[in-house]
Amino acid sequence: MAPVIRVAAVDDDRMLLDGLITWLSTVPDLRLVGAASTVDQLLAGLPGPVDVVLLDLVLRDRSDAAGNVRRLVARGHRVLVLSVWARPDQVVATFAAGSSGYVTKDHDLPALAVAIREVHAGRPVFSTDLAFACLGDSRPVRPALSPRERAVLLAYASGMTLKAAARHLGIKPETARTYLDRVKAKYHDLGRPTRTKLDLADRVREDDLEAG
Numbered sequence: 001m002a003p004v005i006r007v008a009a010v011d012d013d014r015m016l017l018d019g020l021i022t023w024l025s026t027v028p029d030l031r032l033v034g035a036a037s038t039v040d041q042l043l044a045g046l047p048g049p050v051d052v053v054l055l056d057l058v059l060r061d062r063s064d065a066a067g068n069v070r071r072l073v074a075r076g077h078r079v080l081v082l083s084v085w086a087r088p089d090q091v092v093a094t095f096a097a098g099s100s101g102y103v104t105k106d107h108d109l110p111a112l113a114v115a116i117r118e119v120h121a122g123r124p125v126f127s128t129d130l131a132f133a134c135l136g137d138s139r140p141v142r143p144a145l146s147p148r149e150r151a152v153l154l155a156y157a158s159g160m161t162l163k164a165a166a167r168h169l170g171i172k173p174e175t176a177r178t179y180l181d182r183v184k185a186k187y188h189d190l191g192r193p194t195r196t197k198l199d200l201a202d203r204v205r206e207d208d209l210e211a212g
Contacts, residue, residue, distance in 0.1 A: 005120045008034035010042050010068070011056040011082070016105075020054075023109050030116060037061075039068045049076035051120050054112075057083035057094065066097035066189075073098035080119045082112075096189060101125025142207045143186035150209060152179040157200040 007030055011017055017035050024032040033050055036042035038061050042053070053072050057065050065081075072079050079099040081091075084106075091102055100119040103112060115125045145153065148169075155165035156176075166176035187194040187203060194203055204210060 004029055004031050005052060005116060006031055006033045006050040007052050007054065007116060008032070008036075008042055008046060008050045008077070009054040010036055010039055010059070011054070012037040012060045013056070027113055030113060039063060039071055043071070043075060051078065052100075052116050053077045053079050054116075055079050055081050055099070057081050057091075066093040069094050069097040069099045078119050080115060080125060093189070098193075143183075143190055145183060145186065145209075146179075149179045149183050149186075152176050153183050153200060154204060154209060156180060157197065157204045 007024065009017060009020055009032065011020075014037075017037075021032055021035065024030050034042055034046050036045060038059060039055075040061075055065075055068060055072065059068075069079050069081070081094050081099045081102045082105055083091075083102070084104065095102060100122075101115060101124055103115050103125060107115075118125050148171075151169055152165055155168050156162055160168065162176055162180065163173050166173040169176065183200070184194050192203065194200055
């Protein structure tokens with residue numbers, strides 16, 4: 001018997017949410033456990049992580065789409081973005097922020113059920129819209145690092161502690177931490193999550209940063 005997938009939804013279209021609630025009640029392996037018109041409301045009402053969050057890309061509260069994805073992913077949720085339309089840069093930024101997929105709302109409900117199951121299984125879901133958005137994305141793969149950000153990255157990734165890297169560069173440890181956080185954020189925004197020292201060393205090698 002297939003496991004029941006716990007689903008939550010964030011959308012400020014009340015009619016759509018009501019329809020989603022009704023439809024999901026007829027699908028044996030999907031259960032809607034939360035629905036809200038903003039990410040704030042959903043996070044306040046959920047006791048813990050759910051399996052998949054359906055997130056509308058553009059909400060009336062004007063919250064940042066990529067920021068919404070990051071907040072949900074940070075709380076342990078997999079995110080499937082839904083939208084009627086989106087600018088390519090919005091779509092790519094949302095995916096780079098950690099969403100597990102993107103589906104346009106012109107898909108039928110059985111197709112949405114398949115997408116939810118794919119995301120729950122850990123497989124990314126790409127629609128034609130997302131593929132074209134990625135192809136049309138002009139953002140550089142290698143982030144633009146300031147000289148100080150690059151220096152901190154190289155020192156830290158070489159094996160130094162952050163404190164030692166700061167001393168080597170003649171700056172305070174908290175300043176070095178700020179630069180390192182900026183480096184991580186820049187890689188994250190390009191869809192290249194960089195969390196650990198090993199990740200940072202990989203980025204230095206991949207981007208040939210020691211050679212300039």
